Amino acid sequence: MLRTTTSSMWASTSRLLRQPLASATTTTRFSRTAAISSLSASTRLFSISAAASSPPPPPQYSNNGNNSAAAAAPRHPRVLVTGSLGQLGSGLVKELRSMYGNENVVASDIRKAPEEFMASGPFVYADVMNYSMLERIVVDWRIDWVVHYSALLSAVAEKNPALALSVNMTGFQNMLELAKVHRLRLYSPSTIGAFGPSTPKNNTPDLTIMRPNTIYGITKLHNELLGEYYREKFGVDFRSARYPGILSADTPPGGGTTDYAVDIFHHAIRTGHYDCFLSKDTRLPMMYLSDCIKGTVDHLTYPTPLPQSVYNIAACSFTPAELTAEIQKHLPHFTISYPDPAHPDFRQAIADSWPASLDDSMARRDFGWKEEFGMERMVKLMLDKIQAQVDAEKKVVSSTATNGPAAMAA
Numbered sequence: 001m002l003r004t005t006t007s008s009m010w011a012s013t014s015r016l017l018r019q020p021l022a023s024a025t026t027t028t029r030f031s032r033t034a035a036i037s038s039l040s041a042s043t044r045l046f047s048i049s050a051a052a053s054s055p056p057p058p059p060q061y062s063n064n065g066n067n068s069a070a071a072a073a074p075r076h077p078r079v080l081v082t083g084s085l086g087q088l089g090s091g092l093v094k095e096l097r098s099m100y101g102n103e104n105v106v107a108s109d110i111r112k113a114p115e116e117f118m119a120s121g122p123f124v125y126a127d128v129m130n131y132s133m134l135e136r137i138v139v140d141w142r143i144d145w146v147v148h149y150s151a152l153l154s155a156v157a158e159k160n161p162a163l164a165l166s167v168n169m170t171g172f173q174n175m176l177e178l179a180k181v182h183r184l185r186l187y188s189p190s191t192i193g194a195f196g197p198s199t200p201k202n203n204t205p206d207l208t209i210m211r212p213n214t215i216y217g218i219t220k221l222h223n224e225l226l227g228e229y230y231r232e233k234f235g236v237d238f239r240s241a242r243y244p245g246i247l248s249a250d251t252p253p254g255g256g257t258t259d260y261a262v263d264i265f266h267h268a269i270r271t272g273h274y275d276c277f278l279s280k281d282t283r284l285p286m287m288y289l290s291d292c293i294k295g296t297v298d299h300l301t302y303p304t305p306l307p308q309s310v311y312n313i314a315a316c317s318f319t320p321a322e323l324t325a326e327i328q329k330h331l332p333h334f335t336i337s338y339p340d341p342a343h344p345d346f347r348q349a350i351a352d353s354w355p356a357s358l359d360d361s362m363a364r365r366d367f368g369w370k371e372e373f374g375m376e377r378m379v380k381l382m383l384d385k386i387q388a389q390v391d392a393e394k395k396v397v398s399s400t401a402t403n404g405p406a407a408m409a410a
């Protein structure tokens, strides 16, 4: 019974994340030429909502009347994180807040944040398709850097290409334009999905053939190129890393093709069996969440401009069969099944178009990228963390059964 309940909780969370986002359909398209008169018309065609809603009041800055001391004191950068309720955002927000103080990191999304997240620092509603709303946040909160995490991931994007074009491209264009106008540093991750079927598959370098054939990959390659253009043309400090599949135990994945590598752990512990949607020999690059956050922070905070805007970063590569064998070292009874090759899942074609491993030597050279977790450590940690979650859920269920209304009535 418990197994059914907890696994269906997990499934419904995953389903929720894969639903199309209603807010996107309310967006209207017009030029904001009147708003920024100093810019040329060609750079101002961004899709924004007609009405900008008000964010909550920004922080009050006090220097106790001592203006010269305040002017001399170095201050931390003020960072806005978009899409901060996704798989990667909450961990990054936590890390940045520990470095710069809660009040200096403004988290944002278009969904309601959990109570504990709200309590840990400022959180605002920010639809990345709404330029004026974003600009107001940047101005009111005096933002210096933006980590732009809002996106539709590969599998979700493939199911709704029009929405993916809006969120992934228009949202990014809005952020990039704001970075130009307000001199922001902009970190916006790319993906292994920006490569394509004609890209060399093994040890894929930073600079190579890039002809993605998924809508996710096309939007992300567009963003890479546009970011590089703004850096060259307008001096925007645009930084990006091509993330591989990211594994995390605490936050559910947002609908990507590498999600199997997270789901498999939940099923291994909760049911002992997993129906994999990729074939057993599909090799993809992967990374543990804490490495992703560390690499992102090191890249974001690197003090001087780097030789290139976009870098590969990676930690390890494995197939579903290899991951299964590693899990079975801890859970010998775990079983897995794969799709009938005659009827592959739609995500197989996406995975087949991506590299099997990345050459990330430039990131290692330029900003000291180095992973802590290989596959073996990652598997052990994922299993330990998910087992702890299941044990905690069991405790809640048994204490409800003992102390709940029915027990009390009895």
Ligand SMILES: NC(=O)c1ccc[n+]([C@@H]2O[C@H](COP(=O)([O-])OP(=O)(O)OC[C@H]3O[C@@H](n4cnc5c(N)ncnc54)[C@H](O)[C@@H]3O)[C@@H](O)[C@H]2O)c1
Binding pocket: 021, 023, 024, 082, 083, 084, 085, 086, 087, 088, 089, 109, 110, 111, 126, 127, 128, 129, 148, 149, 150, 151, 152, 153, 167, 171, 189, 190, 191, 192, 242, 243, 244, 245, 246, 247, 252, 253, 254, 255, 256, 258
């Ligand atoms: N997770 C991975 O394995 C992975 C791999 C490669 C690249 N990336 C990239 O990292 C970034 C973060 O990924 P993630 O896994 O956290 O994604 P996610 O899907 O878990 O989260 C994305 C967030 O964006 C928000 N969002 C959607 N539409 C929005 C809108 N119109 N305005 C504002 N926010 C909106 C969603 O509510 C969600 O919280 C993305 O750019 C993604 O492409 C992730």
